[in-house]
Amino acid sequence: MKKESNLKQLLRYAGGYKYLTVASWIFSALSALAALLPFVYIWKVIREVLDAAPDYGAVQNLSYNGWMAVISAVAAILIYIAALICSHLAAFRVQANIRRAAMHHIVTLPMGFMDGIGSGKVRKIVYESSAATETYLAHQLPDKANALATPVGLFVLLFVFDWRLGLLSLLPVAAAFLIMSVMTGKRMRKKMEEYNNALGQMAGEAVEYVRGISVVKTFGQSVFSFRRFKESIDNYEKWVIAYTKDLRFPMMCYTTLVNGIFAVLIAAALVMTSGGVTNEFLLNLMYYIIITPIITLTLTKIMYASENKLIVADAMSRIDSIMEMKPLPETKSPKRPMDNSVEFSGVSFRYKDARRNALENISLTINPGEHVAFVGPSGGGKTTLASIAARFQDIENGSVKIGGVNVKDIPKEELMDTVSFVFQDSRLLKTSILENVRMAKPDASREEILKALRDAQCDDILEKLPKGVDTVVGAKGVYLSGGEQQRISIARVMLKNAPVLILDEATAFADPDNEAKVQAAFSVLAKGKTVLMIAHRLSTVIGADRIVVIKDGKIADTGTHEQLKAKDGLYAEMWRQYNKAAKWKVGVSNA
Numbered sequence: 094m095k096k097e098s099n100l101k102q103l104l105r106y107a108g109g110y111k112y113l114t115v116a117s118w119i120f121s122a123l124s125a126l127a128a129l130l131p132f133v134y135i136w137k138v139i140r141e142v143l144d145a146a147p148d149y150g151a152v153q154n155l156s157y158n159g160w161m162a163v164i165s166a167v168a169a170i171l172i173y174i175a176a177l178i179c180s181h182l183a184a185f186r187v188q189a190n191i192r193r194a195a196m197h198h199i200v201t202l203p204m205g206f207m208d209g210i211g212s213g214k215v216r217k218i219v220y221e222s223s224a225a226t227e228t229y230l231a232h233q234l235p236d237k238a239n240a241l242a243t244p245v246g247l248f249v250l251l252f253v254f255d256w257r258l259g260l261l262s263l264l265p266v267a268a269a270f271l272i273m274s275v276m277t278g279k280r281m282r283k284k285m286e287e288y289n290n291a292l293g294q295m296a297g298e299a300v301e302y303v304r305g306i307s308v309v310k311t312f313g314q315s316v317f318s319f320r321r322f323k324e325s326i327d328n329y330e331k332w333v334i335a336y337t338k339d340l341r342f343p344m345m346c347y348t349t350l351v352n353g354i355f356a357v358l359i360a361a362a363l364v365m366t367s368g369g370v371t372n373e374f375l376l377n378l379m380y381y382i383i384i385t386p387i388i389t390l391t392l393t394k395i396m397y398a399s400e401n402k403l404i405v406a407d408a409m410s411r412i413d414s415i416m417e418m419k420p421l422p423e424t425k426s427p428k429r430p431m432d433n434s435v436e437f438s439g440v441s442f443r444y445k446d447a448r449r450n451a452l453e454n455i456s457l458t459i460n461p462g463e464h465v466a467f468v469g470p471s472g473g474g475k476t477t478l479a480s481i482a483a484r485f486q487d488i489e490n491g492s493v494k495i496g497g498v499n500v501k502d503i504p505k506e507e508l509m510d511t512v513s514f515v516f517q518d519s520r521l522l523k524t525s526i527l528e529n530v531r532m533a534k535p536d537a538s539r540e541e542i543l544k545a546l547r548d549a550q551c552d553d554i555l556e557k558l559p560k561g562v563d564t565v566v567g568a569k570g571v572y573l574s575g576g577e578q579q580r581i582s583i584a585r586v587m588l589k590n591a592p593v594l595i596l597d598e599a600t601a602f603a604d605p606d607n608e609a610k611v612q613a614a615f616s617v618l619a620k621g622k623t624v625l626m627i628a629h630r631l632s633t634v635i636g637a638d639r640i641v642v643i644k645d646g647k648i649a650d651t652g653t654h655e656q657l658k659a660k661d662g663l664y665a666e667m668w669r670q671y672n673k674a675a676k677w678k679v680g681v682s683n684a
């Protein structure tokens with residue numbers, strides 16, 4: 094049942110190439126039958142030689158039969174190649190279509206989705222699972238058709254010559270089949286799934302680990318500080334060993350049986366010939382011994398096909414897990430924001446699987462053109478609140494309005510044109526700086542882009558690069574510091590010129606020069622816009638129109654710098670800490 098639906102699902106991705114897939118099975122089955130012919134001709138050769146012995150001069154059809162054996166063998170190979178050509182054309186198309194469908198789907202998902210699942214895992218699902226379907230369609234299914242056609246042909250051939258020997262050579266086959274069905278049964282399917290989960294988790298953790306390696310190095314922690322990574326490896330080890338142990342005995346029996354068919358035949362022949370041997374019997378025995386390798390080969394092929402059926406079933410369900418994620422619902426009554434205000438009312442939000450709310454009943458109105466800074470302890474909910482304004486996640490309780498319109502009612506493109514964000518870890522793509530900036534506005538002219546870069550204080554970056562604005566980011570010898578990358582992404586946002594800005598200020602800069610430039614770029618960018626700034630250093634907060642202190646998912650306080658400093662609250666305490674740290678810094682540099 095499941096098998097059929099997997100195949101159906103795969104063929105849905107094949108489009109018109111579906112017929113090539115079917116053609117590949119037919120060719121492959123034909124090739125299997127053609128591959129049996131040489132054995133018949135070889136049998137004829139042996140018979141002729143035995144019949145003529147010892148007068149070998151009487152042999153007449155030797156070369157004819159010999160050539161027919163060669164020709165049918167070559168024909169079998171050629172037909173098989175034709176099958177593979179068909180299957181590959183279809184398989185690559187399916188693989189490409191799956192990737193395309195998954196990527197198209199991913200862009201419709203809420204931005205918050207990557208956070209939940211981890212980009213390493215997404216990559217693995219999109220690339221490796223679709224690759225698994227490629228092997229399945231291109232090789233395994235045609236091989237399966239091949240493997241199924243062979244027994245049919247064999248069955249005829251086995252019983253044509255000596256039914257007793259034919260039956261005997263099938264006995265080990267029957268036993269092997271039984272063992273195989275145990276190995277690919279329901280329990281094993283579950284094992285395979287668990288094994289793949291462990292593998293996927295390890296791959297995901299590895300990506301996160303590599304990302305975090307600089308932190309480990311800086312703080313001199315041991316590898317074991319990445320407990321999750323280590324746990325995932327241990328878990329994987331556990332599964333591999335359990336899986337292997339479970340399969341050890343059946344696999345051993347299976348291998349022995351399928352490779353030992355000829356031994357059964359020889360033993361039987363000894364018994365059957367105790368009363369004397371005829372030429373005819375000897376001939377048949379030789380025939381069966383010659384043909385047994387095909388039985389073994391066929392069985393092995395069938396077994397791998399079933400194992401791979403499990404792999405592909407698992408791959409398909411992983412792809413489905415992405416395809417089934419709900420995109421952000423598109424509004425039925427699209428409206429345009431009326432101004433540049435942002436209004437949160439009664440917003441509560443909990444991340445999927447989290448134990449407590451990240452935001453708790455937050456209400457806050459930001460007027461058009463107002464600059465608001467979010468401050469507060471780490472984990473308080475600042476980033477979450479800001480990302481909800483850009484609809485990275487949909488909320489269930491409360492509402493977020495931009496320009497008086499619920500963000501759910503603003504069409505996606507309109508929302509993107511209205512709200513821009515600069516993240517802490519701004520990512521640049523591996524293309525020229527010009528193209529990186531142009532992403533924000535595909536029809537921008539070169540002059541516009543250069544102006545945006547100038548406004549974002551990037552001139553010094555362009556000057557030091559070998560090809561200026563056309564230098565490819567990430568190319569050999571091109572290095573951009575975090576602050577430089579952030580300035581380029583500010584240029585991007587500058588070019589887009591959206592009226593509402595969300596800025597996640599970088600926590601630390603390596604050098605004060607860069608910091609000053611980023612600050613200058615920010616202030617050009619923020620001019621005349623509604624700004625939500627997540628501030629990490631209080632020096633940037635002082636200039637804000639309003640400061641919102643966020644703690645434990647709630648608004649702890651709001652006011653201007655002077656107002657909040659005067660109160661004896663969290664902000665005043667943060668301000669004192671900040672000043673102490675600043676004095677300490679000055680003290681050190683003077684020493």
Ligand code: ADP
Pocket residue numbers: 208209444445447451469470471472473474475476477478
């Ligand atoms: P801040 O920006 O103030 O440091 P965040 O908004 O990042 O705070 O986090 C608020 C809370 O939500 C924290 O408890 C954090 O652990 C949790 N959180 C943040 N991102 C996620 C996520 N993707 N999945 C689950 N929980 C998250």
Ligand code: MG
Pocket residue numbers: 475476477627
């Ligand atoms: Mg944050």
